[in-house]
Amino acid sequence: MNLYPAHAAEALEFNKVCNLLKQKCRTDAARDAVDTIRFHTHIDHVKKNLLHTHEFKMILEGGDHFPNDFTRNVQKELKLLAVQGSVLDGEQLLTIQYLAFNTRDILVWFKKNNDLFPNLRSLSAGIIYEKQINDIIASVVDEHGNVKDTASAELLNIRTELAALRQKVRRTFEGVLRKLSKLGYLADIAEGFLNGRRVVAVLAENKRIVRGILHGESDSQRTVFIEPEETIELNNDAASLERAERKEVQRILADTTARLSHYQPQLDAYYQLSGTYDFIRARALFAIDMNGIMPILNPHPGINLVKAYHPLLYLNYKQAGKTIVPLDITLDRKDRILIISGPNAGGKTVSMKTVGLLQLMTQAGLLIPAAENSEIGIFKQLMIHIGDTQSIEHELSTYSAHLRDMKYFMDFANGKTLFFIDELGSGSDPNLGGAFAEAIVEELASKHAVGIITTHYLNLKVMAGKVQGIMNGAMAFDEARLEPLYQLTTGKPGSSYTFAIAQRSGLPYNVIERARKLTERGHFKLDKMLHHTEQQAVRLSEKEKELDILLKENKSLKKNYEELTDKENVRQQQDTLRLQNKIKKEELDYLRDTERKFKQIINDWRKTENKQEVIDSAEKVLFKKKQVQVNAAAAKKADKNYDILGGLPKTGDLVRNKTNHQVGTLKEVRDKRAIVLIGHMPFNVELEDWIVVKKKEKK
Helix, strand or coil, X not given: CEEECCCHHHHCCHHHHHHHHHHHCCCHHHHHHHHCCCCCCCHHHHHXXXXXXXXXXXXXXXXXXXXXXXXXXXXXXXXXXXXXCCCCCHHHHHHHHHHHHHHHHHHHHHHHCCCCCHHHHHCCCCCCCCHHHHHHHHCCECCCCCECHHHCHHHHHHHHHHHHHHHHHHHHHHHHHHHHHHHCCEEEEEEEEECCEEEEEEEHHHCCCCCEEEEEECCCCCEEEEEEHHHHHXXXXXXXXXXXXXXXXXXXXXXXHHHHXXXXXXXXXXXXXXXXXXXXXXXXXXXXXCCCECCEEECCCCEEEEEECCHHHXXXXXXXXXXXXXXXXXXXXXXXXXXXXXXXCCCHHHHHHHHHHHHHHHHCCCCECCCCCCEEECCCEEEEECCCCCECCCCECHHHHHHHHHHHHHHHCCCCEEEEECCCCCCCCHXXXXXXXXXXXXXXXXXXXXXXXXXXXXXXXXXXXXXCCEEEEEEEEECCCCEEEEEEEECCCCCCCHHHHHHHHCCCHHHHHHHHHHCCHHHHHHHHHHHHHHHHHHHHHHHHHHHHHHHHHHHHHHHHHHHHHHHHHHHHHHHHHHHHHHHHHHHHHHHHHHHHHHHHHHHHHXXXXXXXXXXXXXXXXXXXHHHHHHHHHHHHHHHHHEEECCCCCCCCCEEEEXXXXXXXXXXXXXCCEEEEEECCEEEEEEHHHEEEEEECCCC
8 A cells, every 4th residue: 555645654653553563573573574564455365364363373272272382583594504514402492393393383273173264274375384393493402402322422421521521520620629628738618610620628737739721719818729749630531521512512513513504494484483473462362352243344345344443542541441432434426525624622633643543554464443234345555644744854835745645645645545635725825725624625535545634614514515535523512511423424514613712722712793793694594503502513412422321220120020021931831741641641550550560451352251241351451432432423523524545644645544534634744643633733753554545525
């Protein structure tokens, strides 16, 4: 995106947003990314960056831990890996190992989460974890960055020999100490280290008696430090082995660095990936702080902000416990230019800056504090004229600088330009300045540029109804309390409230009244009309707030009613379950009694010769007499009204029960069972108990 002037982003306070982002970064790579942030003009790039931030915000709000925990700056180490003959020490190798582990953990995390965050995962699509990096480093250094004894056979031999020699030196030295102590030659401190050698502290008067190398004396010159003759040769041998150890360690580190240098491109990619995810994390944290969302993107220039906030103002108000007034504004092909009028300190410039800053944030991949149905178009240019642009170096007055900027606007503005002009035409004669301002607005409108202009000129307020693409907006003001409401209303111009603000400032009443009389009659009449219109809108807004409160109370009462209804439904369900349980118990008792009677019938069948009597008893058990009669009546009625067709039942057929002769409609077949509708009640039945019938035609 092209910005004019060069400090346009700073004038819209985007630099303050960047400072807040930097505070969220944990790596130098992420902070560098903030410094080089770009405003993309291709919708695919904008959407991709916004989705990265949105998905990371979802991870943070979901409470999951994204394993991007590497925060060290390893640019120096990576550059050394690319230089032939360079050597990384143990700690540097350990840092490289942590970087590789971090990349491994990220790749495993994405695999575990099954493409839940595809846009974030796409950033690591070309990254492959090289296990050999860890194997190379782990074979050489331990978890503290020290070269292992087993890094080479030569090093192991040297350290084994050195350990044995140091043990011998220690025993020899301790023997010398005991001997000198018995002779009373030692000072109070007994021993120490000088020049890397272990020495005995001897009283100065005995220094010629104790044989060895004198390494120094105390400040008081009462004590001298002597390396005993017995340990000199041993210490020399130990020093020689230590030199050999250092040489071998250096050789091992050089060899390890050379082996790792083959993986320098992969390690550089690991580092860049870590910084990228840290940068996205910072954007997501910032979005959470200001309650940011991902707006709907539109490839065409335009803005539709719903309940939007200035992010910096929102954070300040949030910290102070205040409530901020949201901004609703729409700029499209039909209404491209908004003329905002209203009192000074009423929020005109803040509203304009809010739109500009949110536009920059969106095209930089940052979520914005607004409602989710907000829509942002893509602009190729952003031009601003805000504040005092007087230039001492170029000998430009405020108005001259103003005209210079307007010339640039008119030369280069087009249908993909978003512009902001604060106090258009100020700094000159009101009549002439107003005329130039009107001509400039007409020119910008003819170029189809999209933008916001703040002004006090009445002629600009009037032209909004005449020139296509221009609309009015007003900042509300409460005259009763003499304070601005910081609320933008589009569709009508606003009064400057010159006299109300003068009264608020404490000017004498007679001065204010004199100014009223001196004011041009037509001018004052229009401003007064705007003044009354706005106050009516303020009163209407208060009534709407009262109505909103009543609607919320009604909604709360409705919710309580629904909760009571749900409780009543639950109670009825419980009563139904209790009744069903009671019926089931009665059925179970009946079945148990029937089972007992059948056992008796079977015994009677075996014993008696009168089989008919047993059959009659069984019939009484299975079919109560009354039920038999009922079934017989039902069968007679069914035979009268229906003809039996037989065959395989299909959905929609009339079917008749073979036992109780009830007739219903077959609604659904489920293997060997079916749903039959008898009247308005569905029943789950055995399909084999039913036969297909047809209703007889009436003669």
